[in-house]
Amino acid sequence: MMLNLIDKIGDWNPQLLRELKGRLKFFNVAIAVATSLLLQLVVVLYQFREFPNDKYSLTGAYCGLRQVYEQKQNQFYQELDQSRIAEFNDFFSRNFCPQNEIDWQLWWQDHWEYIFLSLSVIFVFTLLVAGTFLLINDLAKEETRGTLNFIRLSPQSETTILTGKLLGVPSFIYLIILVAVPLHLWAGLTVKIAFSYILSYYAILAASCILFYSAALIFGLLSRWFSGFQPWLGSGAVLLFLCTTMGLASSYNNLNHSSAWFRLFNPWDITNYLFPNLFHLSNASPLTYLQFFYLPLGKSIVSVVGLHLLNLGLCSYGILQALKRCFRNPQALIISKKQSYLVVAFCQLMMWGFTLQVANNNFKLHEQIAENIIYLALYNFVLILSLIAVLSPHRQDVQDWARYRHQGVSSHKSVWQDLIWAEKSPALVAIAINLTIVTIPWLAWISFTSVFDPNDRQSFLGNDIGRFKILLAIALSISLMMIYATIAQLILLLKTPKRSFWAMGTLGAAMFLPPMILGFIGVSSWKHPTVWLFSTFPWAGIEYSGTTTIFMALLAELSVLALLNFQLTRQVRLAGESATKALLAGR
Incomplete structure (x- = not known):
């Protein structure tokens, strides 16, 4: 069955088969699976640092006596008796929240939400930064070895070759993400995030990958004078872009200006729109109030996601057309x-x-x-x-x-x-x-x-x-x-x-x-x-x-x-x- 699948892949796209054969070997697959499982384990265990044990504070977010303690504290402060305030604080510092007063349901909900949001952020950085690095590095190696000219002379169409590169070169990254998808889905559904919202996130992430990977390929073809520095420069630019736009998305910035178009190229605003607790903003996402020629697109999730996919799709199509033009003749x-x-x-x-x-x-x-x-x-x-x-x-x-x-x-x-x-x-x-x-x-x-x-x-x-x-x-x-x-x-x-x-x-x-x-x-x-x-x-x-x-x-x-x-x-x-x-x- 596996041989038939490989044959079908080879018939459909020989370039993809070439890339997969060189990368998806047993040792590489084992490393990818182990890396993904280790990453998931770190994310799960990191949240347990706040596990409410037997010494959990009375002022903790999950303690049911927190409100009682705060009311008593306010009452003592109003009486302005400094000796009693000190006595009160000393008493409660030596006492902890009883286990039967801990809101375990809320803790587990926050726990799974943290896992879901953490994996959502990790997916973006891993796919876009690491995938960009691998694609540019692959083109640089092909250029150095001289095999890129043989690929240009092959009878395959430019679309077939470029599709094979886009799907095959980052296959190691794809495997890491695919192994983590079940935990991501389970965490999202556990905290009652709509399945359609999660699918919308995956669609935006896939469209972003196509855009960034296409841009990485054209950068690799046109920046040969950078020699071995190309992958670091390209992936570094993507990392800087993601960090900068993440900072913009984490602070409330309205989108009532022409620069709002460029915000559509980063995945953070739409991710925060789909999952409002991502950046813990006090106000609604700026995309809620987004308009286009006075049309209130931000009022509907369908129009917001559709606008992002349309923008990313058209820009990716334009970059791919440019790639097809300069692939055979740089x-x-x-x-x-x-x-x-x-x-x-x-x-x-x-x-x-x-x-x-x-x-x-x-x-x-x-x-x-x-x-x-x-x-x-x-x-x-x-x-x-x-x-x-x-x-x-x-x-x-x-x-x-x-x-x-x-x-x-x-x-x-x-x-x-x-x-x-x-x-x-x-x-x-x-x-x-x-x-x-x-x-x-x-x-x-x-x-x-x-x-x-x-x-x-x-x-x-x-x-x-x-x-x-x-x-x-x-x-x-x-x-x-x-x-x-x-x-x-x-x-x-x-x-x-x-x-x-x-x-x-x-x-x-x-x-x-x-x-x-x-x-x-x-x-x-x-x-x-x-x-x-x-x-x-x-x-x-x-x-x-x-x-x-x-x-x-x-x-x-x-x-x-x-x-x-x-x-x-x-x-x-x-x-x-x-x-x-x-x-x-x-x-």
């Missing part, structure tokens, strides 16, 4: 231009969905967005910069596109179609489209603000001048990001080695040096707002600048952008010339 772009449009649109949907929540009945729309404007601007800034790094092709790709475009399938397409969809074409048009997608919600907000707040003349958008200034500010930000994208593409077209590092260094200097210098020499945005309009953070000077000044700054940046694109067009044309033509032209 030099390929992580995502295509078409996929970048979908990623940006999805990010805007999620961030604006959690921005538009009602904190209280008097909270107005422009106030809700004003509180999130810095977060939205920062997240989109990082998002566009990441796309510039990911989508900008290098010199050889642009050269191939410019020289052989007329010979391929794209010969029947216009240049604009190639600039929008082709992977080897310059990324300027794709970046502009992504910036347009980012801008659409802002324009919708500005257009409909008057509907929600027609008479507020004090708000930032309460009049036409403020509205026009904010439009110019958005245009200023877009032109600045396009300048950065053009500079990056120009540097990547150079013939110098390590062009990527030069591009990152140049953009970093262009973005952060001007505001640092201005801050160092004491040029404040309210005294000299015009200078700040040309920095990476033009919003700092917009409030103190006139509309004409902002418009002139926009014209100046558009002029610089036009000159840079003229130079980029010339470089692309030269790169696309054949060697013979360049030789005859004297280049």
Whole structure:
């Protein structure tokens, strides 16, 4: 029967069979089972440190005489007789709670609840941290031995190979957790936790594993320069993320802001929502009040769990698509231009969905967005910069596109179609489209603000001048990001080695040096707002600048952008010339 099962696994996924054969040997299985049983024993015995023995205190939580003792103590304190108080305390310090007064039912309930919650936390850390380490370490070893290239050349599909890695490499961790699941289930059902809640926890945990493991695989493929430090760096980042988000979840933090989306990637908030005693919060879980485009999703466990699974599932699908693209060819772009449009649109949907929540009945729309404007601007800034790094092709790709475009399938397409969809074409048009997608919600907000707040003349958008200034500010930000994208593409077209590092260094200097210098020499945005309009953070000077000044700054940046694109067009044309033509032209 076991041989038939192995044969079926091999027929379904040869890569999974390869991974399981190398790991699930008798000695490894014995170690996994023993480790899991020892861990369960430690968790059970640790709770017995508070076992109510014959010297259990009268003030203990499970002593039935505790209330009587506290009432007597309060009565003596009210009488203010210090000698009697000392006598009273001395008497009760030498007496212990009788065994027949101990609430054993409550103690066993707390005991099993402690076991359930402890195992829930252990499952998260073990699966996500240890599993991430094993996956990245496995890829590093395959790369070192040279077997990863043989796997790439196999006739199996990318989906089959990656599925085999995800299921097979952490199989040792899976076995440890599976052996502990019966105790976890028994403890949960003993304290009358609904079975559907426990299944929801398992579903969230499985979806989190898929997301983190997929991210670990793509990190392992793209970070080969870290050599043997890769597993420690990847698993350390996951551990830091879990510890940080655990601290956030253990303190009551409302989710009425755009950053709530990122809280959906940690398993602690939903675990605390399902099992409220996990962090012993005095208030209900913040997820109870969660809204998405004003829809009260937190009112129903089905909608909360569904939102988490949908978010984790879509993000995992996107990462797996990127994995499939760069698995066969590590030099390929992580995502295509078409996929970048979908990623940006999805990010805007999620961030604006959690921005538009009602904190209280008097909270107005422009106030809700004003509180999130810095977060939205920062997240989109990082998002566009990441796309510039990911989508900008290098010199050889642009050269191939410019020289052989007329010979391929794209010969029947216009240049604009190639600039929008082709992977080897310059990324300027794709970046502009992504910036347009980012801008659409802002324009919708500005257009409909008057509907929600027609008479507020004090708000930032309460009049036409403020509205026009904010439009110019958005245009200023877009032109600045396009300048950065053009500079990056120009540097990547150079013939110098390590062009990527030069591009990152140049953009970093262009973005952060001007505001640092201005801050160092004491040029404040309210005294000299015009200078700040040309920095990476033009919003700092917009409030103190006139509309004409902002418009002139926009014209100046558009002029610089036009000159840079003229130079980029010339470089692309030269790169696309054949060697013979360049030789005859004297280049």
